[in-house]
Amino acid sequence: MTYTYPHTVLIGFDSLKSFTGAARAEYEDCTPEEPPSCFAVLLGTVEDGVAHVVEIEYATNARASDPIATEEFAGTIASCFGAAYRNPRRGFWCSSKDLLRIQRQGERRRLDILGSIHMHPDWHRMGPPAERGLRISEHPTPMDRYMFDNSRYPVNVICYLESTGGKLSAALAAWGPPPEESADAPCPRLTLRFTAD
Template sequence: MSSDVVLMDPEALSGFLADAIREYTACTPELPPRSWAVLLGRFTDDAMHVERVGFAANIRETDDSVLQEFDATIIPRFGACYANGRRGFWCEPHELLRITTEAEAEGLEVLGSIHLHPDWHRIGPPHERGLRVSQEPTPMDRHLFQGSGWPLNMILYLERREGRLYHSLGAWAPPSDTEPDASCRALAIRLRTPATVVE
């Protein structure tokens, strides 16, 4: 089932936002921030409803098959910056199975994933400051979104302005299987408004 609308209480992402801020404030130009989580929720008649996130172990720097995948496919296709083991997140399969099983026990499903994009043009190494990212997918993101096949792929963009942190969200459907370099389709995000009584 797919939909072009994502429904969400802002609180559903509070744990992810806290993790993203921790990563962002601790990063250096050589050690990029990384934050990734699984989006859990329900499919409704015409929307995907995100209810919470699940965190998993990252094996990007420790699993031989993942390292080989980056060496053979990712780095040649998307650039030498991905030789840095802090670039990218690869979910440990047993952790994903655990998250899926626990979600099913609660009546939830895995809808997709969310990850962090920082204002790398400001905080990255000088030779990478021409790379501007946002809440939109990069070519590498499109590749991974297509590989996962999940219907919902969210990106949280985090930037520092005037001494404060600001963020924005993007939600994306994966590119078509038949067009690997195609764009991702933007999904609409609807945040639940707190209940208030207007007198």
């Protein structure tokens, strides 16, 4: 049986406010040497092609402490996507303990792990000088595509934060994993809507 991915994602305003608040705090505290890291797991249900995000659960980044993550970033990821990924603050690897906790919490409430939400900063403005030519937005980077392809979660939300004229703004977009049958196909964009909780 072939799994049908959702075409629309519904997420509550309160959940969104919680995430953007955490993302803003990370953004304001980061430096060119220490990029911001904000990631959460999405719990909910899928019905008739619509993913209903019910909860956002934060997780620990095991990127620098999990031996499998360290090996993956040092070997595969850095060689494919650049030396910047040797920085242990670059990229997110969800703690397996947190993922198990979140999965069990979801099962008790009859919710599934739908995917994740993470933040992209305007790194072309605030990152190290050598990386300022890389434009980042709410669209998946090649690294995101790699992670979406490997996790196969149906919903992957990117929250892009940008500072313009002293004001911080956010753009959000939701993406499905790339089609399995095509190695070079882009991630499909999903309709993203916000609801009153």
